[in-house]
Amino acid sequence: MIKSTPYVLVLLLAVLLSGCGEFYKLEKSTNWDELYEAANRYYDQGDYNKSIILYDRVLPVIKGSGKAELAEFNYAYAHFRTKRYIESAGYFKTFFDTYNRSPMAEEALFMHAYSLYLDSPDYNLDQRSSREAVNSIQLFMNRYPESDSYERAISMIDDLQKRFEEKAFEESKMYYRLTEGLFPGEFYRACIINFQNFAKSYPDSDYNEELAFKLVEVSAAYAERSVFDKKEERLKQSIEFAQDFSQKYPESSFVKKVENIKSKTTTELESHYRLKEQYEARSAEARKLREEEERNQAATEALRNTEN
Known part of the structure; x- marks a missing residue:
């Protein structure tokens, strides 16, 4: 052998x-x-x-x-x-466009979308190709709503939407980390906008509770560091965020922290009101003195003109 x-x-x-x-x-x-x-x-x-x-x-x-x-x-x-998915996506789409009455047309359009889906990157990479995949899957679902592959197409879209959600959450955390730098001002504002947009885009996300807490935290820090003219508006906004959080997540592990931030922010707002009142009183007094001085100067000028 x-x-x-x-x-x-x-x-x-x-x-x-x-x-x-x-x-x-x-x-x-x-x-x-x-x-x-x-x-x-x-x-x-x-x-x-x-x-x-x-x-x-x-x-x-x-x-x-x-x-x-x-x-x-x-x-x-x-x-x-x-596994040349980009090429296969193109060839399947060309086949569908050329032979859209073929018995194989439905499968070709699905495979066009599936090829793009398999080529889409992980959530931490650029998701433009994933969005193209979603559009292609949606095109298939609209064209063949009774297809045996319809449920599979839905699961593909769900998976891609999850990647978009993960990508958006990572971007939110990036903005949050940047507020720890030496010049956090603009990043506080970016965080507030980003966290609110995330909640609008992904209302059912499990991350919304954490980001809603961070929204309270960041908005309070932003208000605290604001110039006097902007301070009242931003302190009020932070308190509103805290109230919204308590209503939406009454059982959250963040509730105590949110209440502490709200209490501190409310105290700071009351202090701001006192300073504002004092400032307005001093401004009114200064304005009164200035007006009186202007009247005296006018009277003196009128007397000089009379004497002349």
């Missing part, structure tokens, strides 16, 4: 060389029927790279003929099977 091993290897090598020789001849062939049959055969055997090479040669020749439909469909799938 051991002695027969070299002969087995030689036989396998001969078979491989024979296969390579056959494919090499096909690459050089101009017999389009032979190329078409060989491309389909390699595809059926799962040798997708060879089938792609042969389809590349034969497709321009058979375009518009009865053979083209199956060849173009297999060509798109061959790219999909070799």
